[in-house]
Amino acid sequence: MDLGLEIEQCSTTHIGHLGLVMAQIKNLGIMEIIDRILPIAEGHNSKVSHGERVAAMILNGKGFIDNRLYLFPDFLDDKPLERLFGKPMDSQWFNDDALGRCLDAISDCNSPRS
Numbered sequence: 001m002d003l004g005l006e007i008e009q010c011s012t013t014h015i016g017h018l019g020l021v022m023a024q025i026k027n028l029g030i031m032e033i034i035d036r037i038l039p040i041a042e043g044h045n046s047k048v049s050h051g052e053r054v055a056a057m058i059l060n061g062k063g064f065i066d067n068r069l070y071l072f073p074d075f076l077d078d079k080p081l082e083r084l085f086g087k088p089m090d091s092q093w094f095n096d097d098a099l100g101r102c103l104d105a106i107s108d109c110n111s112p113r114s
Helices: 018-028 030-037 050-062 069-076 081-085 096-110
Strands: none
Touching (some): 018 030, 018 050, 069 096
16 A cells, blocks of 8 residues: 655764764864964865864774774764764875874974974
């Protein structure tokens, strides 16, 4: 018996506690503060800001994962990044080069000036 109803396919992605962690990162304005102190220079063609990179590293730390930077995209691969960050993101944007440059910028910012 056809009732004329259309069945929609839907899927879910489990984010566990990472949604709560990202909510606090956003509430505290951590990404904006970091981006104000450490802006990405023009012409570097970066897809993610330093603030977003730090937020991803916090999520990784709160995900109880202690992986090398080159494995970072693998950690983010199955996470709903668009839901967490509020915009389309690709896990490959958080590669070891991007995270290393972010950590270098943080280190340079905290180094005593001569």
